[in-house]
Amino acid sequence: MTATPSGAAPVQFPLTFGLDTFGDVTHDEDDRPLSHAQTIRNIVEQGVLADQVGVDFFGIGEHHTDDFPLSAGDVVLGAIAARTSRIHLGSAVTVLSSDDPVRVFQRYSTLNAISGGRAEVILGRGSSIDSFPLFGYDLADYEELFEEKASLFAELVKGGPVTWEGKTRASLYNQDVVPHTEPFPVWIGVGGSPQSVIRAARLGFSLMLAIIGGSPVRFAPFSQLFLKALERFGRPPLPVGVHSPGHVDVTDEKAREEFWPRYREVIRSVSKTRGFAIPTKESFLHEVGPGGALYVGSPETVAQKIAANLTALGATRFDLKYGMGGLSHQALMTNIELYGTQVVPRVRELLV
Numbered sequence: 001m002t003a004t005p006s007g008a009a010p011v012q013f014p015l016t017f018g019l020d021t022f023g024d025v026t027h028d029e030d031d032r033p034l035s036h037a038q039t040i041r042n043i044v045e046q047g048v049l050a051d052q053v054g055v056d057f058f059g060i061g062e063h064h065t066d067d068f069p070l071s072a073g074d075v076v077l078g079a080i081a082a083r084t085s086r087i088h089l090g091s092a093v094t095v096l097s098s099d100d101p102v103r104v105f106q107r108y109s110t111l112n113a114i115s116g117g118r119a120e121v122i123l124g125r126g127s128s129i130d131s132f133p134l135f136g137y138d139l140a141d142y143e144e145l146f147e148e149k150a151s152l153f154a155e156l157v158k159g160g161p162v163t164w165e166g167k168t169r170a171s172l173y174n175q176d177v178v179p180h181t182e183p184f185p186v187w188i189g190v191g192g193s194p195q196s197v198i199r200a201a202r203l204g205f206s207l208m209l210a211i212i213g214g215s216p217v218r219f220a221p222f223s224q225l226f227l228k229a230l231e232r233f234g235r236p237p238l239p240v241g242v243h244s245p246g247h248v249d250v251t252d253e254k255a256r257e258e259f260w261p262r263y264r265e266v267i268r269s270v271s272k273t274r275g276f277a278i279p280t281k282e283s284f285l286h287e288v289g290p291g292g293a294l295y296v297g298s299p300e301t302v303a304q305k306i307a308a309n310l311t312a313l314g315a316t317r318f319d320l321k322y323g324m325g326g327l328s329h330q331a332l333m334t335n336i337e338l339y340g341t342q343v344v345p346r347v348r349e350l351l352v
Helices: 036-052 074-081 101-115 139-156 194-203 216-232 252-274 281-288 299-313 327-349
Strands: 015-019 057-060 088-091 119-124 162-164 172-175 185-189 208-211 240-248 295-297 317-321
Touching: 015 036, 015 327, 036 074, 036 327, 057 074, 057 119, 057 252, 057 317, 074 101, 088 101, 101 119, 101 139, 101 295, 119 194, 139 162, 139 185, 139 194, 185 194, 194 208, 194 216, 216 240, 216 299, 240 252, 240 299, 240 327, 252 281, 252 295, 281 295, 295 299, 299 317, 299 327
Parallel strands: 015 057, 015 317, 057 088, 088 119, 119 185, 185 208, 208 240, 240 295, 240 317
Antiparallel strands: 162 172
16 A cells, blocks of 8 residues: 555555454453453453454553553463464553563564564553553653653664663663564554654654544644654654554444443543543544544444545554453454454455
C-alpha cells in the first residue's frame, strides 16, 4: 500500500494487521470474573489462534492493576512464540519510563531469539501511570524519564558496545549488552503529542498512533509531521500504524450489545484517574460510527472503517485493541477468528 497523507510523498510499505490486548480480566459464561492465572492462560490461546487465522502481529500492553494483570507481557509472548511459527509478537505498549531500557532490550532480544526473529516493541510514556509508584519513580520526572530512556534504547538497538550518559540511570561506557540477536522493529506509541512524533523521527523509530476516542482524522497532521521530521533528521521513511479499540461479531447489533455495557463500566472505573468522561449511549453510538474511534460491528462494518481511516491517516498498519473487561474468552476468540478470516482479507481487498 502507498501511504499518502495530504502533502506527503508516496511511500510503499506492506499492509499489516495486528491484535492488541491489555489482558482485561475475562468472565465465564455466568459473568463471574476468572482468576488472573486463567486470564493469562487464555491470552496464550488467543495469541495462538491469531497466528492460525492469519493475523500479522499480536501485542500485549503492560498494565499493573487488578483489572489488567499483564505485568510481564514478554513472558506471555514467549509462551505464544513457542506454539506459533509466523505471527510477530510484541508489546503494546512497554512503559519505558518506569523500566530499565537495558532490561527491556534484553527481554525482547531474547523473545526475538525464541521466536526466530518475530519480536517487536512499542515504547510508550504510559498514559496509565500505575507503574510509577510501584517501581519508585516520581511523576514529576515523567518527561525526562522517557526522553533519556528512549535515547538509550535507540543506542541499544544499533548493536555493538554502548556508551551513554544521563541522569535517570547509571551511565554505560563501551558496554557490551547481550544477547546479540537480529535487529527488531521499534515503534513509539503516541496519543496526541507533537513532541512525541518528532522524538520518534529523531530516534529512528516507527510511529504508532494510539487513537482511543474522537475523530481519527484529526491525527492526520501527525502522520505528515512524522514524515517531514524524518526527512529533516536525514532518516529514511518509516511506517505509520494505528492502534484503536473495538470488537467484532457476526452483526453490528450483536457486537454493540456485547461491547457497550463492558465499555461503559471500564471507562467509568478509570474516569477519575484518567480524566475520561463517562460515556452515554449516544456518545458510544457516535464513537462506533464513521467519525469515531471505536471499531465495533460486523466484519464488513469494521473493515470499511479500517480501510477509510488507514487511507485518511497515511498509515499501513492497523492494530485492533480487542477485549473489554467482563467479556468472555469465547467472545474474544470469536472476535479474533472474524478479524483474521474476514476483516483483514476484506480490508486488503478494499485497499488494492
